[in-house]
Amino acid sequence: MYILDIEELAVTYTKDRQKIRALKDVSFQVKQGESYGIVGESGSGKSTVLRAICGLAPQSHGSILVGQKPLDASRDFDFYRQVQMVFQDPYASLHPRHTVDHVLSEPLTIHRFDDCEARVARALTDVGLGSDFRFRYPHQLSGGQRQRVAVARALILEPQILLLDEPTSALDASIQAEVLNLLDRLRAERGLTYVLVSHDLSVVAHMCERVMVMQHGLVVEELTRQDLQARRATKVYTKALLAATLGYRADEKEKPQ
Amino acid sequence: MTPFLSVENLNISFPARQKTVQAVRGVNFSMGRERLGIVGESGSGKSQTGRAILGLTPSPGVASADRLEFDGTDLTRASQSEWRAIRGQRISMVMQDPKFSLNPVMTIGWQLIEAYRTKHRAPKSLAVEKSLEMLNAVQIRDVERVMRAYPHELSGGMGQRAMIAMMLITEPELLIADEPTSALDVTVQIEVLRILDKLVTDRGMGLIFISHDLRLVSSFCDRVLVMYAGQIVEEIAAADLAHAKHPYTQGLFNCLPRIEGGIRPLPILTRDDAWAN
């Protein structure tokens, strides 16, 4: 059954009396326990989809159903226990003046969990960070370590759906591999549902079973991992993205856009 | 190939409050008029190496080398006027984000004209002609509009092409490109690289391509230097990358997710302290 059902979603920003349609008409469904990818370049609206699900973007049309229940205009406590997000920039997603301990205990305090101490300690070990890291400030952590803390923060409220907005784009290749492996392991252990956004087709193909390609706020097409591996794309744009993953090839003729 | 650029024992250190940070340690390499890629992760020293060739190490950093020679000129002993004759004229540098590397308060046209007239004492009309020619060479279609535009009015790809135009209008012999396409969308990256490819080939320039993207560099360059913790750990022909010898290069190559892949979990790069020595 679909744990996430998006129909005709549109997001419009109003800036200086000008309307910017970040998302025009996006529809897709995600099954429980699935890892669903959204890939696109800058301006495609892929990150906006995640923000709209969280209530952080001005939705102008369409419906979002989580666990088959429609969402209110403002997200409530139940929503935050079901859906959480990991942000792209590890340098911007942690408060510079809060220790790791504060970052992890605050959500527990807000939702009035008990045994916070144990939960924080467990959250850290789950993401592969020892108790050494508990009282450090973000500037004392590397990019990969910060991203692990961000993942721990997202999982501490025990959500079912994790939205990942380019979680490894700002990380070095070797660290990216570690974080992707971590995400893989956590999903298997906890039966989580992922919606992973990236501009990197290789990352998305590795992590996700199904992929939606977006451009200019619209869905281009939806592919399975097998389609990608066989390079079976029907739309020109998807083919261009696939070709770009092969790196630069001097003998390639210029493709019309 | 006769060494066009020779670097021997390049060291760059940055004094900090508690201790001195060695950003680059004992780097040796030489190149002819070819395409050399320098690959490394953040903190490997690749960008600093590129800047040191142009004498642009930011203070308080200190760069020193036993030998830094460009086409017969000893750069370790170059005076300010000698540097002026080299920077931008014979060796140019293209950087990552045109938003930050182009002067935001001058139009593209003005910056191109100024770049040209710094090297050649030419009348303005000739400089304008050359600028338009250059913008055409980087396949910008609406050249008149771009001449009059400010950097923030251009998209990422256009801005980067304008930057390339500005850096190549003086017809340098060596181009250092520091992550020239990292800030661009992947389809735009390929376009920009194609333009760079053509220009470098047509003009017989040498190119140093600095990037964190091993796959991209190996598909664009002839030879690749792999850097780790300020040192070069491997020097390899781009075609042979799959058969790299150093464990760091192998690890870096193997840990990338691939579309056709299927290796789960991804092989991790386990760092050996011995590599940093």
Add this chain to the structure above:
Amino acid sequence: MTKPLSSRDWLLSDLPTSRRQAKAGHFYRIWLAFKANKLAMVGLGIVALLLAAAILAPLIAPYNPVIGGDLRTERLLPPSLTHLMGTDEQARDILSRVLHGSRLTLLVVALVAVIATPVGLLVGTTAGYFGGWVDSALMRVTDVFLAFPRLVLALAFVAALGPGIENAIIAIAITSWPPYARLARAETLTIRDADFIAAIRLQGATSPRIIWGHVVPLCLSSVIVRVTLDMAGIILTAAGLGFLGLGAQPPQPEWGAMIASGRRFLIDFWWVATMPGIAIFIVSLGFNLLGDGLRDVLDPKSIK
């Protein structure tokens, strides 16, 4: 700043094991950076001296600041060993008056800071965080208060409520908070859209929690620097009010009032007006140096 009695290593440890250690280590690093700046330490020293003078005035002042000596023989004596700063026209020892006056100066500075800073922070962060009509409304209120020149407002207060140092403090505080609100608002606008704010909103935090726990700590640095740099101006304004007779009333030894009353003796008995003037100058300089030092040290990019 109180330094814990633990060793330097405990404070500078990269692996703190408790909240207390992490916080202490954070402040200790700031302190070390501050200590390296000699001028800033001079500023801190001067402010510390002001504090000491104010606290210890009754103990160290050699004479009574309010009751003078013999009006026939001890008026307008030049600085000497018995009267280090000389005496004024009412035979009062100027040094004692300056020392006691430091209490008034400190009172003004402390109360203005304590009143204006929280008000400015609250208004600025609220306006910046919520935006929209809340922002417009609060900023218009801020503009209204910003429009009043301090002295004019003080005159109005005095006309309404009578002269006195309390009213002077209120007048100065009321005109001091708007720049802090503007500053806090500007800082809030830069962080409002940051991912860490989005993250905590997504965890169900209410707006007051976000403003108090996440926004204010980041605005605090620049507001503290601004307040410290403003203190010199506040002291001068209080002195100006005193000079006009609107601040502390005689016989209170307020420095500005002392300058006013010593004005007519300036040519022949320069010390009566100059000594309090020098005191004002040194204390203003001290706050300026301290503020500059704090700015260099609290700039987030340089904290390591």
